[in-house]
Amino acid sequence: MNEFNFTRRGFLKIATTVAGGLAIGVPMPRMAEAGGHGGGAEINAWLTIDPNNIVSIVTPQTEMGQGAFTAVPMMVAEELDIPWENVRHVFADANRHVNNDNLYTTTSTGGSTTVSRRHPYMMQAGASARERLRHAAAARWGVPVDEVMAKQGMLTAGSNSGTYGEFAADAAMVTLEQEPAIKAYGDWWLLGKDVKRLDIPLKTNGTAVYAMDVTLPGMVHAATASCPVPEGRLVSYDFDAIKDMPGVIAAVELKQPKDVAAFTDMRSGVAVVAESWYQAKNALAVMPVVWDYGRGASISFESQTAEAMSLLANPGTLVLNEDGNIGRNLDRGVNHEAVRGIIDGADKVVEGEVYSRPFETHATMQPPCAVVDVKADRVDVWTFTQDIARSLNEVADQLGRDTKDVYLHQTYLGGGFGGGYNMYVHRQAAAISAEVGRPVKVIWSREEDIAQDAQRPPVWGTYKAALGDDGLPVALVTHFVGEEKMPAFSQRGVANMPYLVPNRRHEYSIVQSHIPIGYHRAPGANSNGFIVEQMVDELAQAGGWDPLEWRIKMTEGNEPWQRVLLAMKEKSGWTPELGRGEGMGCAVVESHGTIAGCVATVAVSRRGQIFVDRLQYFMNSGYTINPLNAVEQAESSAIWELSHAFFGGLDIRDGRIVNTNFDSYTMMKMPDTPPAIEVHIENSENQWWGGLGEPTGPPTPPAVANAIFYATGTRIRSTPFAKAEL
Amino acid sequence: MAITLNINGRDYSIDADPQMPLLWAIREKAGLMGTKFGCGIAQCGACTVIVDGNAVRSCNTPVATAVGKSVRTIEGVSENNDHPVQVAWQDLTVPQCGYCQSGQIMSAVALLERTPEPSDNEIDKAMAGNICRCGTYPRIRAAIHKAAEMSKT
Numbered sequence: 001m002n003e004f005n006f007t008r009r010g011f012l013k014i015a016t017t018v019a020g021g022l023a024i025g026v027p028m029p030r031m032a033e034a035g036g037h038g039g040g041a042e043i044n045a046w047l048t049i050d051p052n053n054i055v056s057i058v059t060p061q062t063e064m065g066q067g068a069f070t071a072v073p074m075m076v077a078e079e080l081d082i083p084w085e086n087v088r089h090v091f092a093d094a095n096r097h098v099n100n101d102n103l104y105t106t107t108s109t110g111g112s113t114t115v116s117r118r119h120p121y122m123m124q125a126g127a128s129a130r131e132r133l134r135h136a137a138a139a140r141w142g143v144p145v146d147e148v149m150a151k152q153g154m155l156t157a158g159s160n161s162g163t164y165g166e167f168a169a170d171a172a173m174v175t176l177e178q179e180p181a182i183k184a185y186g187d188w189w190l191l192g193k194d195v196k197r198l199d200i201p202l203k204t205n206g207t208a209v210y211a212m213d214v215t216l217p218g219m220v221h222a223a224t225a226s227c228p229v230p231e232g233r234l235v236s237y238d239f240d241a242i243k244d245m246p247g248v249i250a251a252v253e254l255k256q257p258k259d260v261a262a263f264t265d266m267r268s269g270v271a272v273v274a275e276s277w278y279q280a281k282n283a284l285a286v287m288p289v290v291w292d293y294g295r296g297a298s299i300s301f302e303s304q305t306a307e308a309m310s311l312l313a314n315p316g317t318l319v320l321n322e323d324g325n326i327g328r329n330l331d332r333g334v335n336h337e338a339v340r341g342i343i344d345g346a347d348k349v350v351e352g353e354v355y356s357r358p359f360e361t362h363a364t365m366q367p368p369c370a371v372v373d374v375k376a377d378r379v380d381v382w383t384f385t386q387d388i389a390r391s392l393n394e395v396a397d398q399l400g401r402d403t404k405d406v407y408l409h410q411t412y413l414g415g416g417f418g419g420g421y422n423m424y425v426h427r428q429a430a431a432i433s434a435e436v437g438r439p440v441k442v443i444w445s446r447e448e449d450i451a452q453d454a455q456r457p458p459v460w461g462t463y464k465a466a467l468g469d470d471g472l473p474v475a476l477v478t479h480f481v482g483e484e485k486m487p488a489f490s491q492r493g494v495a496n497m498p499y500l501v502p503n504r505r506h507e508y509s510i511v512q513s514h515i516p517i518g519y520h521r522a523p524g525a526n527s528n529g530f531i532v533e534q535m536v537d538e539l540a541q542a543g544g545w546d547p548l549e550w551r552i553k554m555t556e557g558n559e560p561w562q563r564v565l566l567a568m569k570e571k572s573g574w575t576p577e578l579g580r581g582e583g584m585g586c587a588v589v590e591s592h593g594t595i596a597g598c599v600a601t602v603a604v605s606r607r608g609q610i611f612v613d614r615l616q617y618f619m620n621s622g623y624t625i626n627p628l629n630a631v632e633q634a635e636s637s638a639i640w641e642l643s644h645a646f647f648g649g650l651d652i653r654d655g656r657i658v659n660t661n662f663d664s665y666t667m668m669k670m671p672d673t674p675p676a677i678e679v680h681i682e683n684s685e686n687q688w689w690g691g692l693g694e695p696t697g698p699p700t701p702p703a704v705a706n707a708i709f710y711a712t713g714t715r716i717r718s719t720p721f722a723k724a725e726l
Numbered sequence: 727m728a729i730t731l732n733i734n735g736r737d738y739s740i741d742a743d744p745q746m747p748l749l750w751a752i753r754e755k756a757g758l759m760g761t762k763f764g765c766g767i768a769q770c771g772a773c774t775v776i777v778d779g780n781a782v783r784s785c786n787t788p789v790a791t792a793v794g795k796s797v798r799t800i801e802g803v804s805e806n807n808d809h810p811v812q813v814a815w816q817d818l819t820v821p822q823c824g825y826c827q828s829g830q831i832m833s834a835v836a837l838l839e840r841t842p843e844p845s846d847n848e849i850d851k852a853m854a855g856n857i858c859r860c861g862t863y864p865r866i867r868a869a870i871h872k873a874a875e876m877s878k879t
Contacts, residue, residue, distance in 0.1 A: 064822075064823050065821070065822025065823030065824065065860050066822070196816075196819050197819060199821075199824065200815075200816055200819055200820075200821055201807055201816055202824070203821035203824030203827050204807055204812040204815045204816055204820075204821065204827065204831065205760070205800060205801070205803065205804070205807040205812060206758075206759070206760020206761070206799070206800035206801055206828045207760070208824050209759070210762075210825060212759075212762065212763065213759035215757065215759075221754075246743060276746065276750055276754055277750060277754070277763075278746060278747055278750045281766075363859060364823070364825075364859060365762070365764055365770070365772055365823065365825040365826045365857070365858070365859045365860075366762070366764075366823075366825045367763070367764070412823070412824065412825075413823060414762070414823050414824070414825030414826075415823040415825060415859050415860065416823070417859070443763065445766060446764065446765040446766055446767075628819065632819060632822065632865075635861060635862075635864060635865070636822055636860045636861045636862070637861075638861070639861025639863065639864075640859075640861055642861075643861070661765055661766075661767055661769065662764075662765050662767070662769035662770050662857060663767060663769050667857060667859070668861070668863070669853075669854050669855075669856070669857060669863070670849065670850050670853040670854055670856070670863050670866065670867065671850040671851075671854050673863040673864060673867070674864075675846075677864055
């Protein structure tokens with residue numbers, strides 16, 4: 001096996017060149033092992049060029065609809081300079097990555113980072129390959145390298161010309177003294193153009209393969225049940241009661257390694273294995289199982305809410321940037337010691353009521369599913385994951401096998417949204433396959449999925465502010481309550497809010513919770529934005545300010561925010577004063593380095609029916625490499641949060657989630673979809689990059705709630721809105 | 727027991743319990759993987775197929791009820807991925823994760839066969855049983871109108 005030095009350490013050697021481009025001191029691999037991706041020559045681990053000038057580009061990230069399988073090839077192709085029609089996408093080899101010092105740096109796919117953080121080394125892979133092609137051509141033609149042009153898949157020097165494909169094998173052998181710099185920002189021929197995602201045709205005829213669709217000879221099917229009250233444990237099960245049911249083969253205990261499972265540990269439970277999945281599911285449903293429910297049995301969402309309300313009645317813990325505090329690594333308040341005194345002595349004080357958001361679940365359209373085949377000499381894995389290397393390592397860990405013998409095959413993901421982290425379905429499949437000695441496909445029923453998912457946490461929050469003579473806040477204290485598993489989510493977008501309140505203090509408290517927590521599209525910002533951006537409207541109203549003008553004033557000098565806010569003012573037809581029963585509301589939230597503003601126009605009928613007529617978005621992500629994909633993702637994130645504003649919301653009783661299928665955990669459908677969703681890209685283009693997979697979600701519920709306030713005079717302080725009295 | 731299912735114009739002889747949901751017969755027995763499992767209770771539409779012209783949720787339809795009928799799945803929509811609905815879906819870049827799209831396309835095909843030029847309200851009604859967690863609804867709506875337009879010419 002060849003060793004490649006394409007490591008994280010290598011990529012950290014970054015320096016800005018005179019031209020403004022990034023020069024990265026990457027010792028590029030010399031690739032002698034041709035044919036890594038088929039018949040062509042592999043110039044480096046990212047790309048192979050075949051003699052017909054077709055370029056196969058590897059994507060180490062997963063594709064869940066967000067566009068990684070197009071964005072990564074685009075970034076490589078930009079620098080390689082090859083016609084887009086010649087580009088083919090190939091899956092990354094997770095085994096090769098894991099066993100070669102993380103060959104592709106990372107396979108993690110989340111936080112909207114595939115473009116925003118990873119572009120330097122992906123573009124470097126293309127640039128470095130192009131440079132090698134030029135050197136190879138120069139050597140064969142006997143001309144100086146400077147005379148060789150590489151453009152659109154063709155190498156030329158004077159009267160000499162040839163395709164990349166003709167020089168690929170030679171290029172693979174070239175050693176460079178210095179790697180080329182990648183292009184200056186914005187100096188692109190492909191990036192910045194609308195490109196249709198490469199996976200689309202596969203998704204209109206049913207040929208895209210998801211883990212669910214993998215079938216192996218001799219494969220059996222399993223349905224699983226972890227304890228319905230999270231943190232609880234299996235006591236016993238009675239396989240004899242179901243063993244004669246049609247198709248039933250076995251029951252397998254799923255063993256939890258420690259008392260409290262870590263996020264990707266297998267949780268205590270049991271699987272039923274059968275010839276067909278519906279047989280396994282039916283048998284599992286009637287098999288007698290005894291559980292020890294643990295502490296969670298006394299927790300409900302009602303009890304958590306009551307606990308949060310009592311915590312909010314008193315001061316919380318000060319958010320500080322120090323170890324052991326949830327404000328660690330977060331910008332936090334200003335002059336926080338002075339805040340309480342200023343508020344106590346102020347003439348005009350605004351005190352908020354309690355706002356809240358409930359637990360939400362991912363409910364990816366493909367329920368968690370994995371196929372694993374454990375054999376003596378190798379283990380093959382297909383699974384729901386947003387990090388192929390992590391999941392490969394977890395299967396190796398589960399089975400006590402060397403990672404060299406574990407092969408994880410990428411498939412498309414039937415949705416991700418963060419749900420592909422904190423996932424252990426492949427551990428279950430590995431354990432079951434090892435036990436029954438056959439390949440197995442594990443599918444979580446929808447009920448199991450919603451009950452066992454790593455959920456988005458709830459938040460409860462309130463504030464108190466003193467206003468000055470100009471109506472703007474001079475001091476502000478916020479108090480947000482999170483749950484115990486990932487409480488820091490409750491400060492995202494709060495302690496680091498962009499508004500220039502001269503004295504700010506942020507406090508937090510934590511409620512008891514046994515519910516597993518995970519990343520859920522714009523984590524933290526999704527719920528907190530709902531609270532902060534309605535607080536802003538209340539402060540503006542109390543001070544006699546137009547809410548959009550308030551935001552513009554309170555972010556003075558902050559160019560990325562000003563660009564978004566001024567575009568909202570100039571382009572949206574902004575006015576909070578519409579006719580009776582109609583309202584316009586705005587909100588702006590930053591997540592993943594992108595500032596996204598929403599202007600919502602709503603109508604509310606006399607019977608309290610809410611119609612969202614129009615949603616306008618204004619996004620500043622610095623740069624956008626594929627505006628078409630950016631708009632698709634903006635629409636998707638918007639509907640994601642609109643769905644949680646009007647529907648959704650998990651209910652917990654006696655420790656268990658009770659609304660576990662789509663009849664009770666409801667979501668937006670076609671008839672609920674607003675007639676107009678418009679997306680404006682308002683980029684600063686000043687050399688920072690934000691992510692685009694999530695940011696339009698967070699401003700959506702507060703913009704709509706603010707619009708409802710202007711339409712009706714009623715403020716909605718929790719979701720789902722369906723429960724609000726208008 | 728032995729059952730003959732006609733799927734996309736071809737007869738499949740399968741051995742299945744008559745109560746087996748049609749979805750699992752299509753996937754596990756006939757080996758056609760384009761039709762998806764989403765909820766198991768006919769609430770999401772990922773499993774939508776067309777049986778004798780009607781869009782049905784195959785996840786809670788017993789396989790026995792499809793015997794002697796014509797079942798169409800995503801694999802039977804066209805040979806070359808070029809049915810007007812598929813072309814419109816590609817032109818307007820409808821799919822994201824794509825998992826629900828077989829069901830969305832089958833519902834749209836059934837709608838257009840019955841109502842060649844549907845209004846927004848008719849689209850809402852016909853598509854209300856198909857959830858898309860990626861929220862591609864605005865593009866689905868536009869693509870159905872586009873497919874209707876393309877089918878006229």
